[in-house]
Amino acid sequence: MTRTRRLALATAVTVLALVALFGPGLVANQSQIASGTCSQKYPDETRFSVGWRPLPVPGWYCTVGSTGDSLRLGWWLR
Amino acid sequence: MTTERSCGDWWPSWINGRSNPSSLAGQRYGRTKFTWSSTRLSAFQCYTDPTFEPDFVTYNYDGKYYFSKSVQSWSTDMPNGYLDTPFADSADERVYTVGTSRVTHLDPGRTYYSYFRTTNGNSGSDSAKVVAQRGRRIPSWCDSTWCIFAQESVIYFNGWTLPVPGTSTMYR
Numbered sequence: 001m002t003r004t005r006r007l008a009l010a011t012a013v014t015v016l017a018l019v020a021l022f023g024p025g026l027v028a029n030q031s032q033i034a035s036g037t038c039s040q041k042y043p044d045e046t047r048f049s050v051g052w053r054p055l056p057v058p059g060w061y062c063t064v065g066s067t068g069d070s071l072r073l074g075w076w077l078r
Numbered sequence: 079m080t081t082e083r084s085c086g087d088w089w090p091s092w093i094n095g096r097s098n099p100s101s102l103a104g105q106r107y108g109r110t111k112f113t114w115s116s117t118r119l120s121a122f123q124c125y126t127d128p129t130f131e132p133d134f135v136t137y138n139y140d141g142k143y144y145f146s147k148s149v150q151s152w153s154t155d156m157p158n159g160y161l162d163t164p165f166a167d168s169a170d171e172r173v174y175t176v177g178t179s180r181v182t183h184l185d186p187g188r189t190y191y192s193y194f195r196t197t198n199g200n201s202g203s204d205s206a207k208v209v210a211q212r213g214r215r216i217p218s219w220c221d222s223t224w225c226i227f228a229q230e231s232v233i234y235f236n237g238w239t240l241p242v243p244g245t246s247t248m249y250r
Contacts, residue, residue, distance in 0.1 A: 051229070
């Protein structure tokens with residue numbers, strides 16, 4: 001394998017790893033949609049937080065204040 | 079996305095919501111007023127690159143809405159104010175947001191407001207809640223709505239108890 005091909009392969013692997021780790025976690029409007037989705041899924045809760053997590057399954061998660069329960073909302077939200 | 083330190087209770091000590099017909103014919107306005115105590119604001123400003131949005135959320139599960147979708151005008155006396163365009167407008171809950179990208183420029187004990195005005199919706203009455211949302215600028219130097227990530231929310235008037243039109247105040 002030539003040096004150029006090794007560099008291309010390393011770049012591709014790095015990009016894939018970054019997408020797997022962060023994915024839509026780098027998109028601000030996805031966090032806003034996650035917030036709205038969380039609010040609708042827990043209409044009785046008065047406090048919650050949202051955030052992107054790579055583990056155990058990559059995706060947006062909603063954590064409810066009163067119980068600390070976390071719910072995975074999905075990878076890409078609409 | 080990133081692990082965040084906890085700084086304590088950050089939300090306003092109280093929020094007042096108000097909505098009414100505008101003095102401009104065929105239009106209506108919604109407005110929130112809110113204040114932080116020094117303890118609350120210190121906690122808020124302890125978070126990393128904090129932002130704040132008082133989301134005025136209206137009930138639309140019944141298809142009846144007091145405000146139309148598009149905002150004709152908006153204002154706030156918070157520094158670095160912005161209008162947040164809804165990216166994925168839920169059919170069931172409509173959100174009107176005027177926030178600030180720089181919580182570190184706010185002062186404790188001062189009453190701030192956020193205001194929006196729309197054309198009339200298809201109903202003369204509605205109900206609403208206010209979602210106080212803490213966000214974070216990523217990267218730190220960017221004030222665009224595309225750089226503001228929602229972190230945590232606290233709901234006022236839960237159960238759609240803010241009458242529209244009308245006014246109410248809730249302490250938390």
